[in-house]
Structure formats: C-alpha cells, structure tokens
Amino acid sequence: MKMITNKTFDEERALYGEKDLVVKNCNFDGSADGESAFKEGREVTVIDCFFNLRYPFWHDDGLKISESEMTELCRAALWYSKNIEITDTKLHGIKALRECSKVKMRGCDIISPEFGWSVYGIEMEDCIVESEYFMMRSNHLNFCNVQMKGKYSFQYIEDSIFENCIFDTKDAFWHAKNITVRNSVVKGEYLAWYSENITFENCKIIGTQPLCYCKNLKLINCEMIDTDLSFERSDVEATLTTPIVSIKNPLSGHIYVPKVGEIIMDIAEAKGEIIIQKNCCCCCA
Secondary structure (H helix, E strand, C coil), rough: EEECCEEEECCCCCCCCCEEEEEEEEHHHHHHCCCCCCCEEEEEEEEEEECCCCEEEEEEEEEEEEEEEEECCCCCCCEEEEEEEECEEEECCCCCCCCCCCEEEEEECCCCCCCCCCCEECCCCCCCCEECCCCCCCCCEEEECCCCCCCCCCCCCEEEEEEECCEECCCCCCEEEEEECCCCCCECCCCCCCCCEEEEECCCCCCCCCCCCCEEEEEEEEEEEEECCCCCEEEEEEEEEECEEEECCCCCEEEEEECEEEEEEECCCCCCEEEECCCCCCCCC
16 A cells, blocks of 8 residues: 655645545644545555545545544534545534445544434444534444533434433434434433434433424433423333423323322323332333
C-alpha cells in the first residue's frame, strides 16, 4: 500500500480517487481552503491526522480512521460512504455523518448537530455524543455504552438495539419502530411518542409525559421517575419497580406498579388495566 506521512494538504480534492492508501500524521488545512480531500477513495487508512477543511470523505468505500481530529470547520465529513471504521477520533463538525452504511465507531468524541441521518447499519461503542436530531431516519443501529446529550434524538429510526447507554434528551424515539433498550438511563420529556414495537428492559426512565400514543409498548422491570401523565393512549404491557406520578388513559394492556400518585381514566377507549402490587411479577418476560 502507498503511504503518505507528515504532509499538509489544503488544495481541492487533494487525494481524490486514491486506492490502497495509508495517510499518517498529516494536516488538511491551509489558505487554499480546498474541499473533498479523499472523495471517491477506496481502501484508505487515516491515522493521527488533523482535518480543518470541509467534506473530506464523500463517496468512499473501505475507510479506517483512527486517532484523528475533525474540527468545527470540518463540516459534513462523511457522506455517501460505506464500510467505515472510526476509532478514538474527534468528530466536531456539523452533520458529520450522513447517508452512510456499515459503520463501526469506538471510543469517539462526537459534537455534531444533525449527526447520522439516514444511516444503515451503525455500531457505536464507548462513545460520547452531543447532538441535536441525532440519527434521524436511520436503521439497524447497535449501540453499547454510549452517552448522548441533545434533543430530538433517534426519531423515525427502525430495527435497533441499545445497551448500557445514558441518554439525556428530549422527544427521543418519536415514530421509532422495532427498538430494544436495555440496562440504560433515558432522561427527557415526551419519550417515544407514536413509537411501535419498542421495549425497555431494566431501564431508568426520567421525565414528564413519556410513552404516549405507542403501539405494542413493553417495559420490563423499569424505574419511572418524575413521570407524570404516562402511557396516554398507548397499548402497553409494563412491569414497573418504582412508584409513578400519574398514568393517563392507557388504551389496552396491563401496568404492574407498586404505587401510583394519580390514575386518570376519562375517555371511553381507555381499557388498560393498572395493577397495584408491591412485589410485581413480570408480565412481559
């Protein structure tokens, strides 16, 4: 493989269409302000590089990026690419990942509004994220030990699994389908409205008016804290391990809970059963 080390590139399409290339300790920055450094590349490995210019990785196939930094000026870094591995890297530009497939990320620091739209097949492990509208309309996500902060996350996603994660968010998982969240903390108001086939197992859920207008919603041994007006117009099977502030008009199913501050059933369609018991049996296992 061809190797390039200790160089600075600032021209347009500096390494356009390169194949079987290793780039190490290089800077993509300078007065020429060129875009699209690695566009249309194949089997490119990038190690310990600095990116301060726009659109470096578009239409690439077979990318390995490690120990590198993409600054705030490195906008829209990875679009329309596939077969990507990113480790121990900072991605701090807006819209850093879009319309890519088969992506693996580990140990990354992500500060990127509108990150991860329309991505197919992304594995993320041991990453820290700040973003708004994170992972919009993506599918086949597999997240483990990810900390994420920012509103409007995971909307319209499908067929995804999250384990050992901490999410501080708002309006998360709206319109999501076929989702499992395990051993995680989800903090934020209006969780998972209009979702379908979503399961929370051994999770801590915090925030007002969660889980409304859901279809086939399941909660298995979950804590619900500061959650008022929960489950409105949802089809739900739930086993809760903590008292809940209030439950409003579940349409169907069963909610096992040790204590409820208020139960509101003021529409004829509300047929869900709320069973108060100190030692809940798991109806959803």
